[in-house]
Amino acid sequence: MLTIRHFTKSYKGGKKAVNDLNLVVERGDIYGFIGHNGAGKTTTIRAVVGVLDFEEGEIEIDGISMKKDPLACKSRIAYIPDNPDLYEHLTGIQYLNFIGDLFSVSKADRERLIRQYSDAFQMTVHLGDMISSYSHGMKQKLAIISALIHKPKLLVLDEPFVGLDPKAAHMLKTIMAELCNEGSAIFFSTHVLDTAEKLCNKIAIIKGGQLIAHGKTEEVKGKNSLEDVFMELIDND
Numbered sequence: 316m317l318t319i320r321h322f323t324k325s326y327k328g329g330k331k332a333v334n335d336l337n338l339v340v341e342r343g344d345i346y347g348f349i350g351h352n353g354a355g356k357t358t359t360i361r362a363v364v365g366v367l368d369f370e371e372g373e374i375e376i377d378g379i380s381m382k383k384d385p386l387a388c389k390s391r392i393a394y395i396p397d398n399p400d401l402y403e404h405l406t407g408i409q410y411l412n413f414i415g416d417l418f419s420v421s422k423a424d425r426e427r428l429i430r431q432y433s434d435a436f437q438m439t440v441h442l443g444d445m446i447s448s449y450s451h452g453m454k455q456k457l458a459i460i461s462a463l464i465h466k467p468k469l470l471v472l473d474e475p476f477v478g479l480d481p482k483a484a485h486m487l488k489t490i491m492a493e494l495c496n497e498g499s500a501i502f503f504s505t506h507v508l509d510t511a512e513k514l515c516n517k518i519a520i521i522k523g524g525q526l527i528a529h530g531k532t533e534e535v536k537g538k539n540s541l542e543d544v545f546m547e548l549i550d551n552d
């Protein structure tokens with residue numbers, strides 16, 4: 316579903332933020348992407364979803380090159396950034412309909428899925444309010460609902476649990492597992508190692524722009540906790 320080959324990114328005047336990263340996310344995977352602050356997670360994620368240009372390497376979504384056909388790639392992806400920047404002058408429902416239009420979601424599916432996910436995240440009563448009146452967590456929930464209503468083949472999230480209340484975080488984890496059971500794939504960054512260990516069937520660890528471990532969760536962590544393995548790998552120079 317997602318193939319990253321030899322991805323390398325340097326920002327202007329800076330050193331390489333990510334260096335020769337290779338990773339494959341398959342249908343049904345919940346792939347956790349972990350690393351210290353500044354390790355290169357957001358850089359990789361922004362390139363994967365087509366909002367960051369890159370010169371070296373190749374990124375493919377469902378076998379389609381992001382460089383050659385970004386629109387076809389983006390139609391298969393939902394991306395939830397760590398700090399969603401939504402249209403503040405719209406109401407919640409207007410925003411969801413806008414996204415529904417963008418992804419050609421049918422009226423019947425749209426109504427059903429908006430109802431289902433807004434109820435799940437306790438947002439139904441707020442959908443008529445302006446987004447500018449929402450709290451940070453409410454904006455995040457709306458971004459999540461907007462991602463889910465078009466049933467993406469690949470869901471990409473950057474630190475999705477930051478700012479969500481415990482009930483919403485629990486709901487999101489349940490929905491992530493359901494989506495993957497239905498054949499979608501999920502790639503997400505997190506600093507919450509406990510959640511990554513429980514939720515993800517695969518884990519990648521990035522340090523200083525380079526992958527230092529990746530694969531099945533039980534193989535990456537062995538008999539140890541993910542936190543122990545992470546600390547050891549990150550401390551080893």
Ligand SMILES: Nc1ncnc2c1ncn2[C@@H]1O[C@H](COP(=O)(O)OP(=O)(O)OP(=O)(O)O)[C@@H](O)[C@H]1O
Binds near residue numbers: 326350352354358359
């Ligand atoms: N726009 C930019 N211009 C220059 N350098 C940048 C830019 N964005 C990120 N970097 C640098 O690229 C490197 C990787 O940053 P990135 O945001 O990808 O890390 P991260 O793993 O997502 O970190 P965090 O956990 O703190 O969110 C860092 O050294 C950072 O300073």
